[in-house]
Amino acid sequence: MSTEAALAPSASAPPARLPGDGELVAFVYREARLLDEHRFDEWLELFADDGRYWMPLEWGQTDARLTCSLMYEDKLLLTIRVERLKGNRTFSQKPKSRCHHLLQAPQIDRRDDSRGEYVTWTPLQYVETRFDEQNFFAAWVTHHLALEDGRLRIKLKRVDLVNCEAAFGNIQLFL
């Protein structure tokens, strides 16, 4: 097979150009930056159509469906959430919340080049503010990424808060 044929896109074959570790890490950093800069529409684009955002309520939770979570949202619900943040009647976002993500270097937990699937793990400290109030959260973020049409997309973003079962005030934005 010629090099050209080997690199040609094909539905069944794995993508020709595989992401290096640096690209996976850069993806995680970029995701956090889009959130910090309130670029929510671009952020939504990072998710696969069947992608999910999951923030468990229980320590070591394994079930998202029949066990309560803080968030378990498909792309439609995430889109509604983003639209809400822009809405005129979103009274609790007048003025808007701001957030700051402080990430430890993401680690690559799993690399499956044959399927184009990757898992990264990133300790995170997150601050969300509005008016004089500043709330602090610490969490571990697990990104399940997949190559789709040569682009990395989020299949699942799992956010495990250190104090997941605590009584929280409002969490308005995205960890």
Place this chain on the structure above:
Amino acid sequence: MDAPDELLERTLMYNRLINAPTSVVGHDDHEMYERAQEGLRSDANPWVNVQRLYDPAERDQTTAVTNGTTEWQMRNQFRAWAKFMTLSM
């Protein structure tokens, strides 16, 4: 007991969207409750205005479907209060 999983699944979704600290509904409700409480705590105006969408014909209606922003139900509550407090007078 023995209810289908779909019922629990729906309840949990309601809980996440409405009651959770990550709700997309509760935060805006609470914001308005807090603003109302701040207004009541101030001594700028001793009155609470419940005139919104007032219609003189509303007194005669016992049930009605109406605009969600009306204060009709609050007026009814005070009408009932006035009625029962003066019942024996």
